[in-house]
Amino acid sequence: MEEEEKEEVKLEVKKQIKFLQRSLSVLPYSARSLDVNRMTILFFSVCGLDILNSLDTALRPYEREQIIEWIYSQQVLPQHIAGPDACCGFRGGGYLGVPFDSTKHSMPVPCDTAHVAMTYTALAVLIMLGDDLSRINRSAISRSLRNLQREDGSFQSMPFCGENDMRFVYSASCVCHILDDWSGIDVEKAVQFIRRSQGYDYGIGQMPHLESHGGSTFCAVASLSLMGRLDSAFSPEERRGLARWCLRRQVTGFQGRPNKPSDTCYSFWIGASLELLGWFQYVNKEWNRGFLLSTRGKMVGGFAKWPESHPDPLHTCLGLAGLSLNGEPGLNSLDPHLTLTRRASEWMDTLHRKWRTQS
Template sequence: MTSHSANSTHTQVSSHQDKDRAQNFASDFSFKKHVAYFKRSLSMLPYNYTETDTSRMTLAFFCLSGLELLGVLDEEISAADKQDYVDWIYAQQILPDTADPSLNELHCGFRGSSWPGRPFEPNATHTTYQSYDSGNLANTYSALANLILLGDDLSRVNRDAIVNTMRHLQQKDGSFVPTYGSMESDLRFVYAACIISYILNDWRGVDIPKAVDYIRRTQTYEFGIAQSPGEEAHGGSTFCGIAALALTGKFDEGLVSRKDTIYWILSRQLDGFQGRSNKPSDTCYSFWLGGALEILDSFQFVNSECNRGFLMTTQTMYGGFAKWPDCPPDLLHSYMGIASLSLMHEPGLREVDPKVNISKRAVEYLKTQTVFWRGGPVPLK
């Protein structure tokens, strides 16, 4: 009698847990709140974002690309505002000095925010060298992606200047630094260099064999990919390595074991995905590792019900997604949450191209409407 009662109670508890879990999975996706969150963030951010002022270009990317994946960018952002955004982006382009290009030829590209010592130059036609005013690989990628999302044809981008600078950012070991003179070199900037080269349709700025060798050497005994050789396998760097290899078409040379890397990634799924072994699930890794699996043609092995269920616990009442449940939203995790749901074909969302990290619609625009793709690739010498 006692044993039966205990078993019955256990069954009831399990049943309630399963019911709660099922309801959690069925939670509504707050479409309108997410649209409002990204629109609001384009105009105003909480004071906590002050420390990220030099990365405003990337924050803008999260908002614009988030609205694009939600399918409302064109209707929610007016043509006049789009043009203002485009002009602001071009004003952040570092061009060769008009009097002496050698002064800053190693610093070209896009900065992440306005430079206090310069006037606003929407057409960027008057350039003079200023010390410490430099482009940055991550922000250059964000700027180019933003221009594509806003419907610009990239005709004002100085491709040759960016490519020349990138040549000097690649290190002897094949890695890249974000800006000339930086000591920070790792796989994030290898991916940034590759995606910039892809968008510009010009690979002259990357020594591809050296970059692929670097990616190969970052793979660990677990077959995940680390930020740098000898470090711990990490979900973000695994995405960067796999996406860079996809962009260069060098999977066979760059992956030590495709099968074992896929196994390591799948082993990171708890409900959502953890970024490293023995860590909790975190919203952004649902995209970093889900995107890596999609590139590897293995996303079908993800338990999408559990993954979506976790994301619904980090969706906030204000719109946007948080890193973890019961935390406030932030732009990075909000965009990654939307991008991950796009991988799972959430109704109403546009499809994301994970290796480029923008919508497939935007990639099609890049290939058909921008000057660098209409003119064909620049031949490697």
């Protein structure tokens, strides 16, 4: 009986690798609406493989090179911009008909512009795959970020898009950190936006006066940590209250808001927030692991949002990230700021030292 119970809680690494490999090449018809977000699907798939410590075995050298070239083919450079409202960085996919060749895209495309979240995920994947970012126009991206920040300190996703909330503050912070250039953000305005978004319960919403949420709490905490402002932005009482709000989100796994069921992704969003706040030691790791493994796809691998549901790349990556924070044996450890492995983060630090030497 004990042996059967042990079998039930295995991670089944080979199944997870195969699921993520499939996600890189084929998705179900129901995912057709995600074509504009293809960069994020790539991010979750590659990041999941990296957490599993399997990038070198799961991707052949030519496949790795193909992915890198496809990412660069989605870079919006100054010479590509056809209007005053466009910005540089990366788009989410080739939905505008841009060729899958980073050397042939030289003519401006109408309505073409970068997206700040896609720029973050593109840079993160390049880092994970060991690219040196030598083809990135770092200064153009930084200039574009300045045009995306609103007067209230928040960030828009794109120049002509009204969508602005904590997700894009986090994306912009990650871009600045990866590029080692914070000139694209007015940090004081961003910090004040985050402060105003903390609720009466000490959790943090997507914007001021909105309900506290696990995803926006992570985006705020990680942004402040990347800015070096986590300890100064909130008072000791506010930080303790925030940490307690996060701890109260553990049901078995973690919920994103009060009175909601556990959801795989919040084992990372809330778990990483607690790790950055220095409170992760108070998590019930056994409950967390039990819930996460209950959401595995029994036949095809991957992780789902809930048990007995369909697995997807996002929940697979964040489920693995949650297990990594939990100390699961055999997984690469995480840099929770950027949702990158420590291995990838160390390569990024190497690039930073190189750039600083050259400047």
